[in-house]
Amino acid sequence: MKNLVENLNSNLSNINFHLVNLDQAARMLIESGLLEQMTEYLPELIAFIRRTFPKDEPKMHLPEVLKYLGVSERTYYRRIADGKLIPRKWEGPDFFYPSDLEKERKESKRRGRI
Template identity: 70%
Template sequence: MKNLVENLNNNLSNLNFHLTNVDELARTLLETGLIEQLAKHLPEIAAFIRRTFPVEEPKLYLPDVLGYLGISRRSYFRKVASGDLVPRKWEGPDFFYPSDLEEELKESKRRGRI
């Protein structure tokens, strides 16, 4: 029982130490106005993180992208040439993650393709 109490005290001390650091960070973010700037740009930051570090997303190859966006093969190549679609180039054929296609998917929905 004594060991259990000692372990609990150690855990609480560690927790208190880490919460103090979080408190200091939160105060600094509020005082400098960084939290407001982060909040304003949060959607862009989240989209960048999803594009850069996809979490177990399936790879979409050319036929998948055409169906996903509801566009023709010719439109696909036009969008790649104009820079609207930027495929990932690794070993093998070019591919996309669904998060790479968010803006084009919104455009396809807006135009009534999907």
């Protein structure tokens, strides 16, 4: 029983230590204004992270995307200009992963294109 109480006390000490560190970090983020800046740029940060880190999905280039979405090349470029499609840019031509196109694919199905 004594060991159980000591373990519990040790765990509570660790939790308290980490909570103090979290509190300090949160205060620093709020006071510096960094948190506000991060929330302002959050959509761009998310898009950057999604474009940057490769996934275990097949890459889809222009011909595959056109067929997958059931749209013309002109519509493809118009959607890119509108910001509805955001291609990943690495060395070479633009590409997408199927998960990048889910929203537009649902729209294509809704409109009866595919």
